[in-house]
Amino acid sequence: MPTTRMYRRRLAVGAAVVLALAPLSYQAQASVPPPDSGWTQVWADDFTGNANTLPSSSNWIIDTGHAYPGGPGNWGTGEIQNYTNSTSNLSLDGGGNLRITPIKDGSGNWTSGRIETQRSDFRPPSGGVLRLEGRIQMPNVTGNAALGYWPAFWALGAPYRGNYWNWPAIGEFDIMENVNGINSVWGVLHCGVNPGGPCNETNGLGASRACPSSSCQSAFHTYRFEWDQSVSPNQLRWYVDGQQFHSVTQSQIGNDAWSQMTANGYFILLNVAMGGAFPNGVAGFGTPTGDTVSGRSMLVDYVAAWTRGGSGGGGGGGGGSAYNQIQAEAFQSQSGTQVGAASSATGGQYVGWAANGDWLQFNNIDFGSSAARQFTARVASGAGSGISGLVEVRLDSRSNSPIGSFSVGNTGGWESWRSIPANISGVTGTHTVYVTFTSGQSADFVNIDWLTFGR
Ligand SMILES: [Ca+2]
Structure with a gap:
């Protein structure tokens, strides 16, 4: 941290802006767009930086291997890839995007990338709304060549970090998930107990729809999640390009599960898994297959968190x-x-x-x-x-x-x-x-x- 201090840049603005972009020495103007009025940006990463460099270590933790230390194997999902901190799998593209790329080597082994925010305190202000949003192009691959691809933009309850065995009570918000190159975004809530429980685990409470106008694979779309404490009952909402396609209310899952999963803040994750329960379940057979192609990247233009209303701070x-x-x-x-x-x-x-x-x-x-x-x-x-x-x-x-x-x-x-x-x-x-x-x-x-x- 002290080594980046000298790169401090003056932010001549009156409103909260992108705050955690360090080092800042090469940063161009952030292009995370302001949402409609009433929102205060509390965190963002625009992924501006030199090509073939890792994303900001001030913002992100890079997960590596096949599991958290002491956590469930294959990241608890059956996914088969080895996550690395290689810029082949995880890097800025120099054009303002993060690039996460699954790669198959000559022996058939897959590597890919997964990062999670240093911050684990994303939650609405009391009585307010939290908005998490990313602008993302899924890996541009479809059909048999896409079998096993599992890109995701999601959030996990803070107590998971360091414990790894308290899922799903701590809560999981899947803001965007997709498998096998299908033109669809899935939004899912995981909560309560596994199996079964109020969130119907291990499936969770989900919904999906096709991306508007252009396919999820062929173009960038914005994926947004809102946790709204300003309405009664409290509500979670999922959007693609501003169009709501899923919601879950407090009364739907009951006060016990709701209060458990909302007692903590959250950290945000981005990854592209390969294989595992979700793509296998949708395909009806094991993935990836010999037809699955290597090297198709998920591109992330930005990830940002905003809050609206309430009290007690952004x-x-x-x-x-x-x-x-x-x-x-x-x-x-x-x-x-x-x-x-x-x-x-x-x-x-x-x-x-x-x-x-x-x-x-x-x-x-x-x-x-x-x-x-x-x-x-x-x-x-x-x-x-x-x-x-x-x-x-x-x-x-x-x-x-x-x-x-x-x-x-x-x-x-x-x-x-x-x-x-x-x-x-x-x-x-x-x-x-x-x-x-x-x-x-x-x-x-x-x-x-x-x-x-x-x-
Ligand atoms: Ca960007």
């Missing part, structure tokens, strides 16, 4: 109370910072690269009727000698005077965290909270993990 968690820990990366808007992933196991995400003039915005923070008198933030700094700055709190407008602040300089490193309190003038009621960063030097001077208030 990244989820935190709630609306000033007295909860408000995760820094749960901002609704920001300028100049980036979300970073801590390198230590105890880490998670933080907001980093903060320098003079940068800011974070948190909407609808509730201080209650009894005045808050203290502000505390967990911060770290690897700033150089002589570099320091103020972490300030302002209410309702960035041009208002700070109600409190503390000064921070080098804490021993960019992940040497300490919680620093500051007194604030008494605050009651509900406010937009701005954390602003002020320094006499231009260099980045602080990372912030979370903030909270006290009485």
